[in-house]
Amino acid sequence: MKVLVIGSGGREHAMAWKIAQSSKIQCVYVAPGNGGTAMDGRLQNVPITDLNELLNWAKSEGIGLTVVGPEGPLAQGVVDLFRSQGLRIVGPTQAAAQLESSKAFSKAFMKRHNIPTADFETFDDAALAHAYIDAKGAPIVIKADGLAAGKGVVVATDLDQAHQAVDWMLEKDSTLVSHNALGARVVIESFLEGQEASFMVLCNGSSACPLATSQDHKRLLDGDVGPNTGGMGAYSPAPVVTPSVHAKVMREIIRPTLEGMIAEGMPFTGFLYAGLMISPTGEVRTLEFNTRLGDPETQPIMMRLKTDLLDVLWVASEPAHNHRSQALEDLELEWDRRLSLGVVMASHGYPEEVRKGDVIAPLPKDQDDRVIFHAGTQLKDQNLVTNGGRVLCVTALADTIQQAQQKVYGLVEEGVHFEGMQFRRDIGWRAKR
Secondary structure (H helix, E strand, C coil), X not given: CEEEEEECCHHXXXXXXXXXXXXXXXXXXXXXXXXXXXXXXXXXXXXXXXXHHHHHXXXXXXXXXXXXXXXXXXXXXXXXXXXXXXXXXXXXXXXXXXXXXXXXXXXXXXXXXXXXXXCEEEECCHHHHHHHHHHHCCCEEEEECCCCCCCCEEEECCHHHHHHHHHHHCCCCCCCCCCECCECCEEEEECCCCEEEEEEEEEEECCEEECCCEEECCEEECCCEEEECCCCEEEECCCCCCHHXXXXXXXXXXXXXXXXXXXXXXXXXXXXXXXXXXXXXXXXXEEEEECCCCCCCHHHHHHHECCCHHHHHHHHCCCHHHCCCCCCCCCCCCECCCEEEEEEXXXXXXXXXXXXCCECCCCCCCECCEEEEECCEEEECCEEEECCCEEEEEEEEECCHHHHHHHHHHHHHHHCCCCCCECCCCCCHHHHC
């Protein structure tokens, strides 16, 4: 079979890398891909980003299955487009993708269906938003309504920071936030105490198959300080997601979400990511939904997955009228008993003004227990150069978190280098507590 993976980041490299291991694969295409996918002999880049052009290419090439990586094409309706032409594709429709593309829709949906989340209000009027912040006090969380590449959330520790976030997010010309049809809006919600975890499932509308748990590190600097980023590293599994928490999430968050989406006429298919806040007493609330796999969580998760990913994706792409209600829940995914840890190497200036074009030194070769996934890389004049904010994710499998850290950071010292490289040296620290 020929498979197409849409996207250019580390998540897409990891998905394509895993799919290519299937014995049923003829070729895995990545559109548009990156320097790492270009250098992998089992993968082939397709330099197309226009969705209609990509649809025509997929039809002419005889693509048997398409998987969507990033949120942008989902919000633009790529799944609706491909399905309208009879192509199998894994991902949510444009309507269902609102769970991520609109924070206001997502929070109102959770309220309607009694899905545990933080108290919130939505504003398009800056004066009302500022008054609400003054009434509530800090700490408080400000979220842009539209897509913002993981950087549209400000956890304000004081009132000045909160007011600045509102002013920035409600500017109509803000380039980092894509506003929705109703214009610039912000969601302001209560600050929740606890540990965050990433809980991802693959859905076919009526049922869901949970993936291994993971924990991301959003802040730029060691000790979880500095600005929010798209993610500076992750590990799997997350000890904070105990068996009882896992059962609670499936019962109180995932199943009610699937039932609610069916009730509202937009069954959810594809990957659903619930960002969780787990309190010290085990109470679980939903911070946000993403309608795709997390990045960089996907990289460690794919390292641990032993089941043929293509088989699982095929079941998830079954046309709706063929669904067996328990098809995905019946799947027993097999996971490597070892844990996996990935550390992101970011460009100079990330997450603000990112510098591109820095030459990346020749990288150490991948091994069975250590892989360097590419994100913001590009092949240019025979050189691998930086081409985005998050450049690489150095990932390893090991028996303990300490051993995984030793492998990853040892690999970085051994030969991962480019000018201005930023990375955290404490990924996985919560797992050791």
